[in-house]
Amino acid sequence: MAFDSGAVAVSRPKSFTLKGALLPMTLLELRTNDASKIASELAQKVAAAPDFFGGSPVVVSVESVVADVPFLTDVIDICARLGFRLAGVKGDGQHIVEFTKVLQLGHFPGGKVKNLSKRSLAGKRSDPQAKSIIDTYISTKTIVTPVRSGQQIYSDGDLIVLAQVSAGAELLAAGCIHVYAPMRGRALAGVKGDESARIFCMSQQAELVSIAGHFMIDENLRDAYWQRATQIFFDGNELQVEPIAGFSA
Amino acid sequence: MAKVIVMTSGKGGVGKTTSSAAISSGLALSGHKTAVIDFDIGLRNLDLVMNCERRVVYDFVNVINGEATLRQALIKDKRCENLYILPASQTRDKDALTKDGVERVLKELAADGFEYIICDSPAGIEHGAFMALYFADEAIVVANPEVSSVRDSDRILGILQSKSKKAEQGERVKEHLLLTRYNPERVEKGEMLAVGDVEEILATKLLGVIPECSSVLKASNQGVPVIHDEESRAGQAYSDAVKRMLGEEVDHRFLTPDHKGLFQRLFRRSA
Numbered sequence: 060m061a062f063d064s065g066a067v068a069v070s071r072p073k074s075f076t077l078k079g080a081l082l083p084m085t086l087l088e089l090r091t092n093d094a095s096k097i098a099s100e101l102a103q104k105v106a107a108a109p110d111f112f113g114g115s116p117v118v119v120s121v122e123s124v125v126a127d128v129p130f131l132t133d134v135i136d137i138c139a140r141l142g143f144r145l146a147g148v149k150g151d152g153q154h155i156v157e158f159t160k161v162l163q164l165g166h167f168p169g170g171k172v173k174n175l176s177k178r179s180l181a182g183k184r185s186d187p188q189a190k191s192i193i194d195t196y197i198s199t200k201t202i203v204t205p206v207r208s209g210q211q212i213y214s215d216g217d218l219i220v221l222a223q224v225s226a227g228a229e230l231l232a233a234g235c236i237h238v239y240a241p242m243r244g245r246a247l248a249g250v251k252g253d254e255s256a257r258i259f260c261m262s263q264q265a266e267l268v269s270i271a272g273h274f275m276i277d278e279n280l281r282d283a284y285w286q287r288a289t290q291i292f293f294d295g296n297e298l299q300v301e302p303i304a305g306f307s308a
Numbered sequence: 309m310a311k312v313i314v315m316t317s318g319k320g321g322v323g324k325t326t327s328s329a330a331i332s333s334g335l336a337l338s339g340h341k342t343a344v345i346d347f348d349i350g351l352r353n354l355d356l357v358m359n360c361e362r363r364v365v366y367d368f369v370n371v372i373n374g375e376a377t378l379r380q381a382l383i384k385d386k387r388c389e390n391l392y393i394l395p396a397s398q399t400r401d402k403d404a405l406t407k408d409g410v411e412r413v414l415k416e417l418a419a420d421g422f423e424y425i426i427c428d429s430p431a432g433i434e435h436g437a438f439m440a441l442y443f444a445d446e447a448i449v450v451a452n453p454e455v456s457s458v459r460d461s462d463r464i465l466g467i468l469q470s471k472s473k474k475a476e477q478g479e480r481v482k483e484h485l486l487l488t489r490y491n492p493e494r495v496e497k498g499e500m501l502a503v504g505d506v507e508e509i510l511a512t513k514l515l516g517v518i519p520e521c522s523s524v525l526k527a528s529n530q531g532v533p534v535i536h537d538e539e540s541r542a543g544q545a546y547s548d549a550v551k552r553m554l555g556e557e558v559d560h561r562f563l564t565p566d567h568k569g570l571f572q573r574l575f576r577r578s579a
Contacts, residue, residue, distance in 0.1 A: 204480070205511050207466025208459055223511050225462045243509075 084146060087138075088120045094133035098140075105141050116146030122169045126150060131158050197233070206230065206244065226266055235259070241286075245269075254293045259303065263289040273298050310418035312425045314444035316468070318460030320431030322452045323488035326524060327546070328428035329357045329533040331448070334550030336391035337535070340423045343382065345413075346396035347440035348430035349404055355395045358385065359531025369397040372409030378416050387536060392422075402436035410439050433467060443473055446482040448515060452489045453501040458509055461485075465512065484515035486549060491520040492565040503563060516549030518542050519562040 089097060119134055126134075131148070138145050147165025148155055159166040197216035206212055206220060208227030218232035221239050228244035230236050233251040235258065242260035249256030249271035258268050264286055266277050270293040283289075283300040291300050315328045325348075332344035345368060346354035355361040360383045366376035371394070378394075385391035394413070397404065417425050429440035441447065447468050451461040468481045475481065487506055494500040507514055518524075523540030527533060535550070537543040541562050548558045 204469060205465070207469070208462040210466045210470065225466075225509070227459060227463065228466070241508075 083115055085115055085117045086120055087117050089124050092124050092130060094130060098137045101137060101141060117143045118147050118149050118167060121148060121150040128154055128158060258291040261288050262286050270298060310422050310425055311446060312414055312444050313446045313448060314427045314429055314441040315448050315450060316429040316441055316464050317450040318433060318464040319457045322450050322457050324450050325353045325357050325428055326528060327450050327486055328354060328426050330535040330546040331550055332391060332426045333388055333533040334535045334546055335424045336388035338550060338554060341390045341421055342424040343392045343394060343417050343422045344426040344428060345394040346428050347436055349396045349400055349402045349436060352396035352398050354428050356531060357528050358393055358533060360393055364395045367395045367397040369400045369404040371413055378413060405436065405439040407442060411443060414443055441468055441472055444481050448484045448486050450486045450488055451506060453487060453506055458506055462510055483512045485510055485512040486515050488518040489520045490517045492563060496565055515552055516545055517560055517563060518545045
């Protein structure tokens with residue numbers, strides 16, 4: 060027992076918690092070895108926007124310059140004078156490792172970093188990574204009027220229908236299909252092959268349901284949760300019809 | 309502002325023309341200047357049901373083609389002061405109808421002070437039916453209480469809300485459901501769909517339920533719209549429907565079987 064409690068104490072200390080974290084920092088990328096030029100331009104920047112650096116820690120990157128120890132010393136000096144809270148130095152080289160160790164600063168090896176600062180400081184999604192997320196996002200199509208017999212509705216993403224879907228109507232979606240009314244027509248989800256797509260309906264009375272080509276017709280559907288709130292999904296083997304918890308009457 | 313109302317159903321033989329005749333007569337009897345247009349080019353029937361077939365000189369297609377003026381083609385009803393009939397052509401086909409031509413006629417009727425323009429649609433979902441519904445502000449969808457008729461009505465509702473001019477402008481055509489040939493006895497036996505079932509399937513506001521009634525066939529053959537037969541149940545049900553169209557709150561009648569009725573009525577008649 061003593062061993063057990065000891066083990067717990069080691070693995071779960073009560074006085075602190077250790078967590079990996081990504082915190083905002085400002086990266087100061089140096090492009091020249093001219094310390095005086097850095098000093099004057101940086102002073103101008105701070106004068107123009109005193110709150111820009113705020114209290115957030117600054118990491119100096121010396122990857123693009125030849126940084127010897129006297130230069131590093133100058134840079135640290137400049138930062139201290141301008142009131143920066145220096146968190147570390149980023150760059151490769153044994154002398155940089157030694158230098159940061161002596162000054163008790165953090166050391167970050169050179170290499171690519173995620174460009175977080177630009178986005179958070181600019182306040183809008185201007186960087187290319189965020190843009191590509193917008194480009195690939197496919198919006199949901201929402202239909203608020205009844206879908207009648209003979210009508211066909213297609214969505215490149217998800218499809219939401221808030222009115223009844225009549226027998227003889229057809230819903231097609233590359234993503235999921237939601238019908239918050241009686242569903243008496245056909246619903247084909249994942250038509251581009253997404254087997255994880257699902258169909259949700261408040262009153263399941265479908266003629267046919269299909270997920271990525273795996274289908275079920277109403278003869279089989281009538282046996283399972285007919286006219287109830289159900290979801291239909293593909294479990295890798297066959298279609299499953301299950302009641303939606305909290306809606307099953 | 310003239311209101312253009314299409315009488316439509318998808319399926320044939322459900323009572324579009326009978327209902328067009330009855331409802332247009334009812335509106336006219338209520339004091340509203342009404343025109344009823346037969347869109348069933350090549351299979352004209354409305355003039356028969358309204359007993360004006362021998363007075364047809366010019367027709368709808370003549371007006372569209374500029375061969376006659378609207379005034380020449382409109383036939384004044386003998387029974388109602390405010391009712392005019394624009395008959396269909398019997399010798400042409402439905403391709404004679406053009407969007408521009410139909411629009412011109414409807415505008416001319418509106419300019420002439422007509423308050424209601426009833427468009428009696430042909431069956432089907434082809435050109436003729438499309439022309440009849442394209443300019444509609446409102447639609448009366450006629451259905452019988454049986455599954456194929458209800459399915460076709462559903463289809464035509466879909467076309468109305470996606471292909472009509474209103475739909476193209478992002479608006480909606482106001483829908484009314486008119487259930488005809490309703491037989492409460494057969495509903496009770498489970499041989500016929502109940503009103504509630506049809507309403508639920510179509511999700512459309514119920515304008516009226518017209519009971520199956522021998523007076524309807526008699527009225528058609530005599531060329532007197534059944535609404536003039538105030539004794540008949542169908543006539544009364546159409547009158548109720550017209551009142552509802554004009555904004556009155558009227559309870560639906562003839563929805564339940566008249567159990568005591570049949571024997572007593574027979575007895576009364578023979579007496």
